[in-house]
Amino acid sequence: MILIGENINIMSKSLGPAMKERNPTPIQEMALAEIAAGVDYLDLNIGPARRDGDKLMEWIVNVVQEVTDKPLSLDTTNPVAMEAGLKVCKSKALINSISLQPARLESELPLVKKYNASMIGLLWGAEGMPRDANERCAMAVEIVYRANEWGIPNEDIWIDPIVSPVSVEINQVKACIEFMSMLSEIALGCKSVVGLSNISNGAPGHLRPYLNRAYLLMLMKHGLHSAISDAFDAELINVAKGGMPEISKLVWGMMDGEQPDFASLTPKELEYAKTVRVLTGQSLYSHSWLEI
Ligand code: THG
Numbered sequence: 187m188i189l190i191g192e193n194i195n196i197m198s199k200s201l202g203p204a205m206k207e208r209n210p211t212p213i214q215e216m217a218l219a220e221i222a223a224g225v226d227y228l229d230l231n232i233g234p235a236r237r238d239g240d241k242l243m244e245w246i247v248n249v250v251q252e253v254t255d256k257p258l259s260l261d262t263t264n265p266v267a268m269e270a271g272l273k274v275c276k277s278k279a280l281i282n283s284i285s286l287q288p289a290r291l292e293s294e295l296p297l298v299k300k301y302n303a304s305m306i307g308l309l310w311g312a313e314g315m316p317r318d319a320n321e322r323c324a325m326a327v328e329i330v331y332r333a334n335e336w337g338i339p340n341e342d343i344w345i346d347p348i349v350s351p352v353s354v355e356i357n358q359v360k361a362c363i364e365f366m367s368m369l370s371e372i373a374l375g376c377k378s379v380v381g382l383s384n385i386s387n388g389a390p391g392h393l394r395p396y397l398n399r400a401y402l403l404m405l406m407k408h409g410l411h412s413a414i415s416d417a418f419d420a421e422l423i424n425v426a427k428g429g430m431p432e433i434s435k436l437v438w439g440m441m442d443g444e445q446p447d448f449a450s451l452t453p454k455e456l457e458y459a460k461t462v463r464v465l466t467g468q469s470l471y472s473h474s475w476l477e478i
Pocket of ligand 1: 192193195197198199200231261282283306308346348349380381382383384414
């Protein structure tokens with residue numbers, strides 16, 4: 187499992203202002219802390235970056251590269267900012283992301299080729315978000331076809347099915363799992379990636395890690411290749427690296443229809459089992475799901 191640290195983003199209360207003021211220290215400290223926590227890539231999320239986005243992306247890539255040579259995932263919807271980052275990126279960059287909107291494909295697929303980058307193919311189409319696993323499959327086939335037309339090989343395409351919050355739409359939560367089980371057959375050699383923390387968006391902060399960890403394990407059952415995730419949840423990192431085999435056995439068993447005897451589970455197993463019931467739609471999400 188490849189982990190992409192999500193923590194350098196313009197929405198962050200401390201790093202957003204540092205980006206605007208061009209203050210490198212907090213960003214470099216965050217980069218080093220994420221790496222110490224065990225991530226493989228750093229996501230640099232500067233948002234839509236409408237004004238001076240190219241200057242900001244060039245600056246932040248350079249600032250991070252002063253302290254590390256870890257590979258970078260460049261996260262912006264501004265194609266001019268994207269190219270400015272690609273120009274100065276020393277390692278093979280991951281472009282986060284390219285969606286199926288015709289204008290985005292035309293402006294960004296050439297950049298993948300020109301800079302020999304990898305790309306996240308975001309399953310977001312002209313009509314917005316896919317509604318189920320089948321629409322995700324159709325979109326994945328389409329984006330791979332379009333990328334191949336530009337000479338981009340499958341191993342450089344990381345498909346992102348778009349994770350939605352469990353508090354919003356359980357059917358979409360299930361659809362991403364189902365899609366992940368189909369991906370290897372429809373897009374041979376492609377990789378997969380999710381924005382894992384999306385699953386717990388809207389949940390109280392202290393409860394978010396439980397959702398993130400259990401959903402990661404569920405996606406891993408179907409061979410998830412990588413996740414953009416919080417670098418500072420040590421248990422999540424452990425799970426991602428295969429460190430909790432007894433918990434994976436429990437979770438994967440439940441996904442195959444096993445019904446564990448809750449009375450015989452350890453407190454840790456119970457956390458995961460209750461969360462899996464919510465994420466599979468067997469119990470309804472509420473902020474108190476762990477207490478029930
Ligand atoms: N797919 C792809 N890229 C993505 C996403 C995706 N990039 C953005 C996002 N989704 C993944 N990154 C984050 C980054 C931060 C948070 C969630 C997802 C987050 N941050 C806290 C918050 O907003 O409450 C803390 C912010 C802070 O540091 O102050 O939740 O799906 N390809």
